[in-house]
Amino acid sequence: MIKPLRFLSLLALLAASAPLRAEFVVQVTRGQSEATPIAIVPFSTPQESAASFDVAALVGRDLANSGRFNPMDRADMLSQPHLGAAIDFDDWRRLNNDYIVVGQLVTQGPDRFNIQFELFNVLTHQRMLGYQIGTNRAGLRLASHQVADLIFEKIIGVRGAFATRIAYVTVVGHLPNRHYRLYVADADGENPVVIRDSNEPLMSPAWSPDGQSLAYVSFEGQLSSIYVQDVKTQLDIATQQRHLVSAHAGVNQAPAFSPDGKKLALTLSTRDGNLDVYVMDLTTQALTRITDDPGIDTEPEWSKDGQSLYFTSDRAGGPQIYKISLTPGSRPRRLTFQGSYNARPRISPDESQLAFVTQQDGAYRIATMELSGRADPTVLTKGRFDVSPSYAPNGAAIIYASRDRGRGVLAVISSDGRSQHVLVSQEGEIQEPAWGPF
Amino acid sequence: MKRILCIGMLVCGAVLLAGCPKKPTVSEPSSTTSQIPASSQGGSGAGGASTTVTPFGADESGGGAANANGPLAGRVIYFDFDKAEIKPEFAELITTFAKNLTAHPNLKLRLEGNTDERGTREYNIGLGERRAQAVRRALMLQGVAEGQLTTVSYGAERPAVEGDDEAAWAQNRRVELVYLP
Numbered sequence: 001m002i003k004p005l006r007f008l009s010l011l012a013l014l015a016a017s018a019p020l021r022a023e024f025v026v027q028v029t030r031g032q033s034e035a036t037p038i039a040i041v042p043f044s045t046p047q048e049s050a051a052s053f054d055v056a057a058l059v060g061r062d063l064a065n066s067g068r069f070n071p072m073d074r075a076d077m078l079s080q081p082h083l084g085a086a087i088d089f090d091d092w093r094r095l096n097n098d099y100i101v102v103g104q105l106v107t108q109g110p111d112r113f114n115i116q117f118e119l120f121n122v123l124t125h126q127r128m129l130g131y132q133i134g135t136n137r138a139g140l141r142l143a144s145h146q147v148a149d150l151i152f153e154k155i156i157g158v159r160g161a162f163a164t165r166i167a168y169v170t171v172v173g174h175l176p177n178r179h180y181r182l183y184v185a186d187a188d189g190e191n192p193v194v195i196r197d198s199n200e201p202l203m204s205p206a207w208s209p210d211g212q213s214l215a216y217v218s219f220e221g222q223l224s225s226i227y228v229q230d231v232k233t234q235l236d237i238a239t240q241q242r243h244l245v246s247a248h249a250g251v252n253q254a255p256a257f258s259p260d261g262k263k264l265a266l267t268l269s270t271r272d273g274n275l276d277v278y279v280m281d282l283t284t285q286a287l288t289r290i291t292d293d294p295g296i297d298t299e300p301e302w303s304k305d306g307q308s309l310y311f312t313s314d315r316a317g318g319p320q321i322y323k324i325s326l327t328p329g330s331r332p333r334r335l336t337f338q339g340s341y342n343a344r345p346r347i348s349p350d351e352s353q354l355a356f357v358t359q360q361d362g363a364y365r366i367a368t369m370e371l372s373g374r375a376d377p378t379v380l381t382k383g384r385f386d387v388s389p390s391y392a393p394n395g396a397a398i399i400y401a402s403r404d405r406g407r408g409v410l411a412v413i414s415s416d417g418r419s420q421h422v423l424v425s426q427e428g429e430i431q432e433p434a435w436g437p438f
Numbered sequence: 439m440k441r442i443l444c445i446g447m448l449v450c451g452a453v454l455l456a457g458c459p460k461k462p463t464v465s466e467p468s469s470t471t472s473q474i475p476a477s478s479q480g481g482s483g484a485g486g487a488s489t490t491v492t493p494f495g496a497d498e499s500g501g502g503a504a505n506a507n508g509p510l511a512g513r514v515i516y517f518d519f520d521k522a523e524i525k526p527e528f529a530e531l532i533t534t535f536a537k538n539l540t541a542h543p544n545l546k547l548r549l550e551g552n553t554d555e556r557g558t559r560e561y562n563i564g565l566g567e568r569r570a571q572a573v574r575r576a577l578m579l580q581g582v583a584e585g586q587l588t589t590v591s592y593g594a595e596r597p598a599v600e601g602d603d604e605a606a607w608a609q610n611r612r613v614e615l616v617y618l619p
Contacts, residue, residue, distance in 0.1 A: 201595035254560045273571030275564045296564030344558040
């Protein structure tokens with residue numbers, strides 16, 4: 001069905017990363033021909049085998065998944081230096097590398113490690129980066145993602161987003177015994193932690209701007225309601241506080257935190273079932289109605305300045321995307337005109353671009369549109385059921401829900417559509433990814 | 439895994455056709471008119487599996503007729519794609535429910551709106567709500583008190599049937615009428 005989603009398994013990288021525990025299987029499905037060649041030499045590791053951790057493999061996988069880098073197969077390396085002084089630049093240049101990363105994982109005490117690494121330009125021999133990151137064992141993955149972030153930013157000029165988190169929903173089991181779980185995991189799908197577990201649907205996870213809490217919709221009690229739950233870094237379900245923030249009669253849906261984290265946009269219904277967008281003050285729980293139209297108004301997304309909302313409305317027939325100022329009495333402005341179905345707007349972090357779901361040839365796909373100018377939307381994906389787009393906090397990629405051989409998967413595509421990879425869970429259907437902040 | 443899934447779906451489909459209730463825990467009150475016996479269309483128990491198996495959605499009806507044999511027959515109203523209009527073939531069902539509710543003012547009915555999986559999840563919640571409201575209005579037009587009816591929209595989150603073709607979708611675009619205990 002989604003043929004493009006299963007060819008082009010890039011590199012022996014997956015083999016190289018085999019020692020890493022894999023909650024997800026990652027398949028690179030769209031490579032980028034002009035990816036920058038880089039050598040990430042395996043780091044020296046402490047003598048104790050208990051401390052072994054393959055920093056270089058994780059860094060290589062992050063960089064490859066971004067589509068911007070093509071890490072060299074370590075089997076082709078002629079030598080494996082760990083310090084800049086030991087690099088024979090001519091060798092690495094002959095192997096067509098633009099950059100080289102060398103480093104060490106050093107034990108500094110009980111459960112205390114230091115990752116030291118250096119980045120060099122192979123042609124100029126210039127030392128571009130040198131950092132050390134202290135961590136405990138539990139933090140080795142995060143520290144390795146931070147190494148990848150620093151390399152990405154130095155070479156690409158955009159902050160890396162590898163050391164961030166995603167939230168998503170899984171559905172396990174078959175009818176009539178479906179089971180829903182809300183997860184938070186590392187951006188590469190590792191370290192998943194269950195945030196909520198329910199026999200009734202869970203939907204629409206939305207991050208607070210500080211990354212400390214998630215809003216989501218739960219149908220527990222067979223009614224839709226919105227909760228806000230703590231998801232601090234040291235995740236411990238037992239101590240996580242959870243607040244019921246909206247349980248009005250009817251629909252309580254589509255939560256979205258304002259950029260300052262003080263308000264929540266949401267969708268509520270009147271008694272006769274008309275859905276409109278509201279804004280709730282999270283301190284006082286006071287509600288302000290933003291839209292007032294007999295059509296379905298939903299899926300609010302805040303503008304960067306917190307003064308407007310993007311939303312989906314079918315007031316003109318099919319669903320289209322609109323923007324409305326929060327100033328009382330404002331009229332919404334329609335933004336999408338091509339096609340009969342454009343919904344679920346998400347803005348890029350700099351608000352230059354809008355990502356949304358569009359219908360094309362009977363399929364649902366992720367499209368982007370520049371918010372300034374008059375350029376036509378670009379359809380980025382090729383699946384039949386591509387929905388729920390969410391930007392990485394650096395704007396370089398969009399994560400979305402897709403389908404592979406009848407199964408719900410997460411896919412990540414670069415914002416320019418040139419590279420793509422898929423995360424296939426061991427656990428059944430995955431849906432509704434939401435990429436957290438830095 | 440894939441194989442198990444397929445078998446699971448086949449079994450599920452067979453069970454559905456054989457007339458097994460989807461939610462055995464929801465007990466419908468003593469009302470006699472609320473439930474058209476599944477046995478009138480096919481087997482009602484484990485032994486009644488000789489039901490005629492017709493491919494779902496193979497006709498042009500958008501699912502209405504195809505569901506006449508289903509276990510949910512008599513308490514589910516099916517809709518066309520992206521539509522919330524109640525089709526004429528469900529008028530009788532509405533009347534049956536309306537009569538029962540007006541005769542028993544203490545009865546409470548929950549209208550659960552659902553959509554097929556296509557489109558965005560939150561917009562589908564809106565669509566499901568619209569369908570539930572269409573049924574609510576139709577019941578109220580026939581004299582049912584507002585206080586007897588509640589609605590909920592599950593959008594695409596609780597499909598009756600798994601699958602990504604029109605046969606499955608037709609089964610999922612529905613409002614389920616569920617008496618509350």
